[in-house]
Amino acid sequence: MSDRRSFQAFHPFARLSRLLDSHPAGHDRPILLSIGEPKNQPPAFVTEEIAAAATKWSSYPPPRGTPQYNGACADWLTRRYGLPRGMIDPQRHVLPLPGSREGLFFAVLSAVQDHQGAAPPVVLMPNPFYHVYAGAAVAMSAEPVFVPATAETGFMPDYGALDPALLDRAVFCFLNSPANPQGAAADRGYLARLVALARRHDFIVAFDECYAEIYDTTPPAGVLEVVAESGGALDHVLAFHSLSKRSSAPGLRCGFAAGDPALIDKLDAALRVGGAGVSLPILAAGTRLWREEAHVEANRDYYRRNFALAERILGNRFGFRKPDGGFFLWLDVGDGEAAALKLWREAGVRVVPGGYMSEPGPDGVNPGARYIRVALVYDAATTEEGLNRIVEVLGDGVPEDGAPGDGTAAGRAAPQTAAAEG
Missing domain, CATH: 3.90.1150.10 (Aspartate Aminotransferase, domain 1)
Structure with missing residues (x-):
């Protein structure tokens, strides 16, 4: 351990x-x-956009982005998830990030600041997990709670099965869908139940959707389309997206968070203290990438x-x-x-x-x-x-305790029946 x-x-x-x-x-x-x-490689126009904005390297990154970049992000979300026009306000609901990983780390920091209880705050995460989730929790002196995401649960964590007293201590929860490393994607029902659970126990859910554009035939569901179907309320919800995988541009360090305006403001405040921001030339390249699908x-x-x-x-x-x-x-x-x-x-x-x-x-x-x-x-x-x-x-695997590693039971995904709400 x-x-x-x-x-x-x-x-x-x-x-x-x-x-x-x-x-x-x-x-x-x-x-x-x-x-x-x-x-x-990312499209060649990335270099062109950065070169065209080269005179802006001398300016500090604008913390809340530019109207062009935020608008491109909001428009992409609307197209990708079929959202009602105007549901995502580019200035209130969107915050540029130097990659989703950085935003996820600082989102935990901003959430822990509000914790008032005597016991350490709890941060929920799937197990297996992206290492930033656990690192952020420990760095903020929170208690990481690892919830199994195995073949038996369809590789999704069953947060709703946790003790209600533990859920009441939670301040933050991670869901990676499609998941790293298992590749499982949550369906709409699962996402809706997790949002309801978060509201019932008053914790924030970070929906890490950085792999949402890498799929075969069926686009994975996203949390914003789920909340849109139930009226569009964004409380307790933050969705994170990045150009690293979608556009093969991890070195660009460009992404965004979208969701509850109050949470966006708190994340913005945390990033202004310790975050790097996204430079204007990078925002220019990112604007074009979010608008281009080929x-x-x-x-x-x-x-x-x-x-x-x-x-x-x-x-x-x-x-x-x-x-x-x-x-x-x-x-x-x-x-x-x-x-x-x-x-x-x-x-x-x-x-x-x-x-x-x-x-x-x-x-x-x-x-x-x-x-x-x-x-x-x-x-x-x-x-x-x-x-x-x-x-x-x-061959067929490395034996464990004398048993051949043929992947018969533990390696096959079970049907996705895990409920986020018990």
């Missing part, structure tokens, strides 16, 4: 380095399938090809399933840490052990321990080679 006093203890890549860096790669051409960093569809085709390769090469191995969204495989190999070490030493393939992205539960079982996360971010030829190396080295 990680040291819950140290926010750095939850960083999976630091742990991965400790596991692998003392071992030479077992191939003269390593393939790094560990980091979810797009390898295809490159996004091209990105989806790029990942469709990779998942088709995975389906052909992996077949039924490791509990393979096509994710609802995102670009990760969540493979049951029996022992994720042993598999990651074996893949690096014998094949020069770097993957993340699932146990590095999750915490043991009260029963001592780490829900990610059997898995590895594989990022399908390279071109088709590199992806094919990487997947073939995985199959050649692992």
Whole structure:
């Protein structure tokens, strides 16, 4: 179990380095399938927009963005989620962010400031989880509560099953949909129940939707379309989006939060103290990216090809399933840490052990321990080679306590029946 006093203890890549860096790669051409960093490039017009706004590098980033950028974000939300025109006011409901990760971290800070109870505030998160969630909670002296998101729950956390007394202590809750690492997407019913639960127990939900545009055929549902269907009230709700995955521009550090105006104001206040902001040239490039869709569809085709390769090469191995969204495989190999070490030493393939992205539960079982996360971010030829190396080295998996890691039960997704409300 990680040291819950140290926010750095939850960083999976630091742990991965400790596991692998003392071992030479077992191939003269390593393939790094560990980091979810797009390898295809953003549109060329990004450079053009930044160059055209180059005289504005001398200005500090405007904390609330520009009318052009905020308007592009609001218009995109309206198109993508079929929202009523005018539901999202660009100046009241939208806040530019230097990437969704930074906004998520500061959103926890702004939420914890209002906590008045004697016991530490609680921050709820899925288990497995994106490391920023746990790091933010610990950095703010909050208590992270890890809620299983396993095959048995459709890879979605069942927050509604928690003790009501614990929910009353919660100030913040994370939901990543489509999820990193499992790729599961919450349906509308789940999202509606989670919003209702948050309002009943008075906590904020951060809907981390940064993978919402990477999917095969069915666009994942978003929280804003769900609240629109029930009248459009945005209290207790923040949705986070980014150009990192949608537009293959993680280095741009450009995204936004949208939701409850009071929460947007509090997040803005926190970012003004410790945040970097988004520069005017970057906002100019971001404005055009949010208004342009052709490159996004091209990105989806790029990942469709990779998942088709995975389906052909992996077949039924490791509990393979096509994710609802995102670009990760969540493979049951029996022992994720042993598999990651074996893949690096014998094949020069770097993957993340699932146990590095999750915490043991009260029963001592780490829900990610059997898995590895594989990022399908390279071109088709590199992806094919990487997947073939995985199959050649692992066969049917790495045994755990003598049992073959065939992914039969633990690796298959159950139907999404988990309720956010008990």
